[in-house]
Amino acid sequence: MRFSRMFVPTVKEDPKEAEVLSHKLMIRAGFIRRLASGIYTWLPLGLKSLRKVENIVREEMNRKGAQEILMPFVQPKELWEESGRWEKYGKELLRFFDRGGRELCLGPTHEEVVTDLVRREVRSYKELPITLYQIQSKFRDEIRPRFGVMRSREFSMKDAYSFDVDETGAEKSYMDMYDAYMRIFGRCGFNFRPVEADTGQIGGSFSHEFMVLADTGEDVIISCGSCGYAANLERAEVGFVDRDVTRTKGHFRKVETPGQRKVHEVASFLGIGPDKLVKTIIYNTDKGIIGVLVKGNREINEIKLRNLLALDYLELADEVTIEKVTGGPLGFSGPVGLDIPLYADRDLLFMEDFVIGGNERDVHVVDVNIEDFKAEGFYDLKIAEAGDLCPRCGGSHTSTRGIEVGHIFKLGLKYSQAMNCVFLDKEGKEKHAVMGCYGIGVGRTVAAAIEQGHDENGMIMPFAIAPFEVDVLPVNSSHEESMRVADGIYGTLLEKGADAVIDDRSERPGIKFKDCDLIGIPLRVTVGERNLKDGFVEIKLRTEKESQRVRKEDAVERVLNYAHEFKRM
């Protein structure tokens, strides 16, 4: 490609609309432009990167025997009613009518369509297992789109669906996808981690998210420094060591705490640390009102709570409810004397003489122990933090931020049952297919690469997904010999299969250098009069500060060597 002919609208100043780095850089480097909130056009450079990610995904999907299809973006209401999601999906599902009055939606995902396809066409166990995938636009009417293509409403996603005859097969399909994902994100050049994720209402035995590690990531990952344990914040378990605690029952007493509601207020009022307090949180659930106890300096993990009690509905109780149940106002609840089921975090087992609310205004109770009230049980109910114990090996948790680029999970029979996707097994009996589904946010993957690789000059794209591999840059385009040599190198690189661009614009060198850095092209061949006099050109890696002088005849080979090295990584 000749730079002078390319549509690359780079911008010097940060766009007002962007907050996060990848978003700013993608706009500045001419990768994307916004059309409406959460809706973006991919410009040539961005699209090149996007396609490179897609191709890696395709190759690795195909390697595992998954087969590419392309399903419709617009889907009929009826299918969604069958799965029950027309009701459940909520406002993220964009619905509309066609001229005939038929109700449709824009596909936010394709379980319904693919299940419908397979149930129509697959009759026998002999046709299974099968994994189908597509790379398609999705639409989710996000409440608040943000961060450019990181969380947009219209976005490109690879979604794969596996159908198996039984659990064992489904697990094999799952592991195949797990492997494929490891290869995909490895090839993209990411520093990433698969982490255990919550399976949510979907159920199923396991699920993994693939997280690209980046300080600016939206998600928090908890991982163990000693063993391989890693999980997202929703899921991360906290280990514990059993130890004896000597406790005295029944020596608690009330104290006046006028106006002190919040943990830190009570703590500083009483002159103690917040970890000497126990918070009593009242929830409204589909199984009635419950109380949850957790150490004052920790937060309740509502996902764990939901899972523990198999709750469909869970919401903090309002003040009126709290007063009715506890007899005291918000901020003064405590377990002693409460007549609702109480679930306590395991921390309480190892606390002595702690402080709780007194269930009346301006009163707390000190020197309380777990024997002083009745809890249903003690469980892992808090949000994990760095420093907590690993549940597997007793090591220590660390916390990292990450960007979720892939998510795989076992669906089990959820859709095959709801939509009657059956086949005949060896015995001629009708069985439901066991399903799995596997997503990769393709656009988000490009953004993640930028979040992970950048400096003050712009993107530092991984070789495998950079829009170009090498930029041949004649310093002065009006200098004939420079242009001739640059053209020669560029032409040979193309012949040898490198994805090269030549910056033949008659811009001043500063502009060309800046653009090259901004776009994040991994390799640069600078052809300047100064070095050319002695028969030299320069090769510079985007990641390095200094460039190297090489004989102009050797330039192509050197570039190809680097390219070869990068590809092996």
Added chain:
RNA sequence: CGGGGCGUGGCGCAGCAUGGUUUAGCGCGCUUGCCUUGGGAGCAAGAGGUCGCUGGUUCAAAUCCAGUCGCCCCGACCA
């Protein structure tokens, strides 16, 4: 959906509290010419804005008021 903010040439902003000397300005970008070519040059001459939209107040509105649309941020929500 709640809270906050913004909307002025392509981009980034000033002007608006106190309406009128502003012919609506600045930086970047753009066009033409000269000059220049190792990190977003310089000089000169230009093009480009009914100040988001609608209505109102007023002799007079970018500026005040109301409505409306769009966008951004925080929160709630979320396969």
